[in-house]
Amino acid sequence: MRTEEVPLEAADAEAEFDWDTAGTLESTDGSRVWLVPTPVGNLGDLTLRALEVLRGADAVACEDTRRTGALLSHLDIRRPLVRLDAHTMHRAAQVLEKYPRLAYVSDAGTPGISDPGAELVQAAVAQDIPVEVLPGATAFVPALVLSGLPTARFTFEGFLPRSGRERKERLAALAARAETTILYESPHRLHATLLDLAASCGEGRPASVTRELSKRFEETRRGPLSELAPHFAEGVRGEIVVVVGGRSDEEAQAGAPDFSALAAQLAAEGLSVRDLRARLMAAGMRKNEAYALALQAGGPVASPTPLPDAATMSGEDPS
Template identity: 80%
Template sequence: MTELTDLELPVELIVELTVRVSGAPGGPRVWLVPTPVGNLGDITLRAVEVLRGADAVACEDTRRSGALLSHLGISKPLVRLDAHTMRRAPAALEKYPRLAYVSDAGTPGISDPGAELVAAAIAADIPVEVLPGATAFVPALVLSGLDSGRFTFEGFLPRSGRERKTRLAALAARTETSVLYESPHRLGATLSDLAGACGDPRPASVTRELSKKFEETARGPLSELAARFAAGVRGEIVVVVAGRPAGEADQSAPATDHEALAQGWAAGGKTARDIRDALMSRGLRKNDAYALALRVTEKGEPSTSDPG
C-alpha cells in the first residue's frame, strides 16, 4: 500500500495533508467517508488516511466493508450502523470518539444511511466532516448527454401507490433534468411508468455498473429504453430523464376554467374584445375565445369570421 510519505510531493504539502487527515485539533470527530462505487482505485488518499486514523469504522455491511479495509491493509473495529440499527449511533459515538462511517458504496447519506449519524453527532456536539469522493449520480448525469446545468436528484422512487404517481407526475412536469436510482429487477417497470408519465419520446439514459468492467450507458427515448430493459438487467442503475420541453403542456397543472374566468371578467365590466384577448393569453384559440366572450357578455351568437 502506498503511504502518503512514499509520494513524490513537497515536504510542506505532505505535512499539510497529514495534519488535515489526522482531524486536528484532537478530540471526538465523525467522518463520512465515500467508498468506490465499483473500481477500488477510486478511493482517495484522504479517505485511506482517515480510515487508518479512526478509532473504529461504522458501516452498513461489516463483511463488505471488512473486505475493503482488508484490501487497503487496514484493521479496525467494525460497527454495523445500517437503516435498521442506526439507533445504536449514540452508543457507538460514546464508545468510539473518532468514528469513520462508510456505506456499501458511494457517499453516505445519498440514498444510503448516514444522515441519522450526522444528526446524532450534531446533537452530541461532535464535529462532523464529509469527505468529497465517489458517488454514482454525478457521472451518470454527465454521461447522459442531457442538460446538467439544472437537475433534481430523486433518489429511489416510491415502489407503488399514490405517492409513486405523485412523484412521477412531478418529475414529468419539471423543465430541468431528473436523476434517480433504481434496482435492477424494477428497472423495466419504472422506465414504462416514466414513459407513461412523461411521454414515450422523452429523452433519457440508463447507466449501470459505473467504473466496472461492464459499464454501460444506453441513451434514447423512454419507450425504447423501456423495451430494451423490459427483461431486467444486472448491476447498480442510474436513470436520467430530460426535462419537459419548452412549449409542451404541463399535464400535472390543473385545467384552466375559462368559463369561470370569462364570467368573472364580464361581471367586472370588461368588453367582449378584452375578454377574448385575455382568454387567448391563457391558451384558448381565437374563435373559441371570441365565442365564449360573446356568450358571457350576452352579445349574441358567435361569428365564424375573424373577429379582428
C-alpha cells in the same frame, strides 16, 4: 533521459501553491466523525485521504460488516467494525461515545445519499461532535454528465416509492419539471419504472440509463423512453441510475390546461366565486389570477344588503 528546464516563474507559482492538510488525522484532536465515500466499482477510486482516515479512526461503522470487512482486508486495514445501518442507527449515540474518532462508510458511494448516514450526522451534531464529509465517489454525478442531458439545474429523486398514490404523485411532479431528474433504481424494477416514466412523461422524453459505473461492463444507454424500456425488458445487473430530461416548452404549452374554459364550465355548474376560485387554484392557477378569472366567469360578487336605518326600523315614514 533529458528533462526540460522549467521557467522560473512557473516554478515559483508551483512552490507557492499550498495544499491544505489541516484535515489530516495528525492535526485532529478530540472527537470527530468522518463520512468516507467508498468506490461504486473500481477500487482505484478510493482517495488517499480516505485511506488515511480509515487507518487512523478508532473504529469503522458501516452498513454491512462483511462487505466493509472485505474492503478493509483488501486494503490491509485492521480496525474494529460496528454495524450502523437503517435498522441499528438508533445506537449511533452509544457508538459515538465508545469510539470518539469514528469513520462511517456505506456499501458504496457517499454515505447519506440514498444510504444511511444523515442520521449519524444528526446524532453527532446533537453531541457537539465535529463532522467531516470527505469528497469522493458517488453514482449520480457521473451518470448525469454521461447522460448528455442539461446539467445546469437538476433534481435528485433517489429511489421512487414502489407503488401507490405517492409513486403516482412523484411521477407526475417529475413529468412537469423543466430541469433534469436523476433516479436510482434496482435491476429487477428498472423495466417497470421506465414504462411508468414513459406513461407519465411521454414516450418521446429523452433519458439515459447508466449501470455498473466504473466497472468492467459499464454501460450508458441514451434515447427516448419509448426505446429504453424495451431495451431493458429482459432485466439487467448492477447499480442503476436513470436520468430523465426536463419538460420542453412545447410540452408545457401543449399540456397547459385551458383555465378560461374550465372557469366557464364551473360557472355554468352554478359554483360560487369562492368555490370557483378554489377549483381553479387546485388546477394549478395562482391565487390572485384564479380570483380574477373566477370574478370574470362568475360575474360580480353580490353587494351586501344595506342595513336599515333607525326610521325604517321604527316603522316611521322617512319622508
